[in-house]
Amino acid sequence: MSKVPRIPNLGGAKTFVLHRPHPTVQAITRQLSAIGLETVGCWPELPAEVLAADFVFFDADLGFDEQFPWKPGEAPMPLVALIGSEAPGRIEWALSHQADAQLLKPVGNAGVYSALLIARQSFEARKLQASEISSLRLRVAERQTIVRAVEALSKGAGDGRAYAQLRSLAMSWQISVEEAARRIVAMTEEEGGDDQSHRA
Amino acid sequence: MRAIADINADRSSGIELVPVERDPQSNADRYATLCEDIFRTSSARHVVGCVTSWSRKETIPVLEKAGGMLWYACPYEGFEANEHVVYMHACPNQHLVPLMAHVVPRFGANGFLLGSNYIWGWEMNRVARDLIADAGGKVLGERYLRIGETDVSRLIAEIRATRPNFILNNLIGTSSYAFLAAYRDLAAEDAAFSPENCPVISCNLTEGELPAIGESGKGHLSVGPYFAPRPAAFASSFEASAYASVQVMADVLSRKPDAGPAEFSKAFAGQRFSTRLGPIGIDAHSQHATLPVIIGRIADGFFEVVSREDEVAPDPYLSRYDPAKTFGRPRLRVVS
Numbered sequence: 001m002s003k004v005p006r007i008p009n010l011g012g013a014k015t016f017v018l019h020r021p022h023p024t025v026q027a028i029t030r031q032l033s034a035i036g037l038e039t040v041g042c043w044p045e046l047p048a049e050v051l052a053a054d055f056v057f058f059d060a061d062l063g064f065d066e067q068f069p070w071k072p073g074e075a076p077m078p079l080v081a082l083i084g085s086e087a088p089g090r091i092e093w094a095l096s097h098q099a100d101a102q103l104l105k106p107v108g109n110a111g112v113y114s115a116l117l118i119a120r121q122s123f124e125a126r127k128l129q130a131s132e133i134s135s136l137r138l139r140v141a142e143r144q145t146i147v148r149a150v151e152a153l154s155k156g157a158g159d160g161r162a163y164a165q166l167r168s169l170a171m172s173w174q175i176s177v178e179e180a181a182r183r184i185v186a187m188t189e190e191e192g193g194d195d196q197s198h199r200a
Numbered sequence: 201m202r203a204i205a206d207i208n209a210d211r212s213s214g215i216e217l218v219p220v221e222r223d224p225q226s227n228a229d230r231y232a233t234l235c236e237d238i239f240r241t242s243s244a245r246h247v248v249g250c251v252t253s254w255s256r257k258e259t260i261p262v263l264e265k266a267g268g269m270l271w272y273a274c275p276y277e278g279f280e281a282n283e284h285v286v287y288m289h290a291c292p293n294q295h296l297v298p299l300m301a302h303v304v305p306r307f308g309a310n311g312f313l314l315g316s317n318y319i320w321g322w323e324m325n326r327v328a329r330d331l332i333a334d335a336g337g338k339v340l341g342e343r344y345l346r347i348g349e350t351d352v353s354r355l356i357a358e359i360r361a362t363r364p365n366f367i368l369n370n371l372i373g374t375s376s377y378a379f380l381a382a383y384r385d386l387a388a389e390d391a392a393f394s395p396e397n398c399p400v401i402s403c404n405l406t407e408g409e410l411p412a413i414g415e416s417g418k419g420h421l422s423v424g425p426y427f428a429p430r431p432a433a434f435a436s437s438f439e440a441s442a443y444a445s446v447q448v449m450a451d452v453l454s455r456k457p458d459a460g461p462a463e464f465s466k467a468f469a470g471q472r473f474s475t476r477l478g479p480i481g482i483d484a485h486s487q488h489a490t491l492p493v494i495i496g497r498i499a500d501g502f503f504e505v506v507s508r509e510d511e512v513a514p515d516p517y518l519s520r521y522d523p524a525k526t527f528g529r530p531r532l533r534v535v536s
Contacts, residue, residue, distance in 0.1 A: 011519030036519025
């Protein structure tokens, strides 16, 4: 996990509140200003500047996909759902956008600060997990390359020793085993003119 | 009460305030019920009171239900901004942060953290841990005592063993007095623990407690928006801040007698109030006061002013806290 600063420095962070003009927006804006954030209210569309926002609060009651300049679940910043009606369809829709935290309407005197911190932490965790998953996927996709590299290195010496050699090459080149396997397969192909695909 | 009497005696104020008194006798469970009682049995909607954060948090739901307003005249740990509360005493950027900024370059950055076992101690020490890390220091110990506990021998032994540069004291009442007395005995045995070498620093210690602390407080540090000059207008910053609360309240009510919380927030915007704490502003969003920050050293029954900064704007969530500004350029750290 990346190290989160412990005094959460939210000063000057920019927040968009996607909600029709309503006392709820005033209550959220008051709390955000007290914490030290800059707030922009908008409805029904999010302006282009939203891509540079630090947080987006959105109305789960009247919201719809076309309001967002990103696909559901791919927001580049933490999202907080503002939930009034607990109709299952609306909750399902808010979930499809992967809200990182929620705030129940009507919004009173508190709740925004914890929503900000929870949203930020779960957004960061989700981002980290996604990048780990994608790097693992890439590595899994290289299984066949490893088999072929081991084959190329073994030359009668046995698979165990060939794999150990592959690992030690990866270490000395300071790259992953998969990357080393790709290099070896490429070298073998250059030598043997083999042009088979090496991806699983 | 003195502020109310003064305002009622001042014909130019144009209003008369009628006090309704209830005494919860420091029992945290009685604050909410007595506050409810005030709202039910009288037309009063403004409450000046509460000392601990615990009592304030107990009172808030009652204020929200009745549309009442609490004028809170004690330092607290920050991270709150309720529109039914006006925070008239210091929050962390007006007490702990400047106190640490004063202490670290003079004594060192390694601290020992003490607290009574409730929200003030927990949250203050949490912020202090971060500040100490930012200053390049180490937390050499963090210990809590239950409220009222006076056996401090283990704390003293741990402090003696770890040899910190300063001790942050968030103990309250008798625990705090017992600790200061035992710490003075330690200093008599080993000068490394004298106030000149390793001070005890506090954010809530006022003149009101000096008689109970006696000689053992001498030389240690505290911070607040007011320390009583001699002769003093007020006994402590709590009193001065309560007086200022009534002044601001009367000022707004004289212009708009039926003002509720929303109108108060509007009345604070861009306005400066002349009070016994000096001219102060109140941030319309967070309802925290802009206050002087004074660091005081305990002398014979009073505080000597060590430093003073006027009109420090509140930042209850430490959103504008900048380690480089507070402690100078970042120190080198060992990277493992």
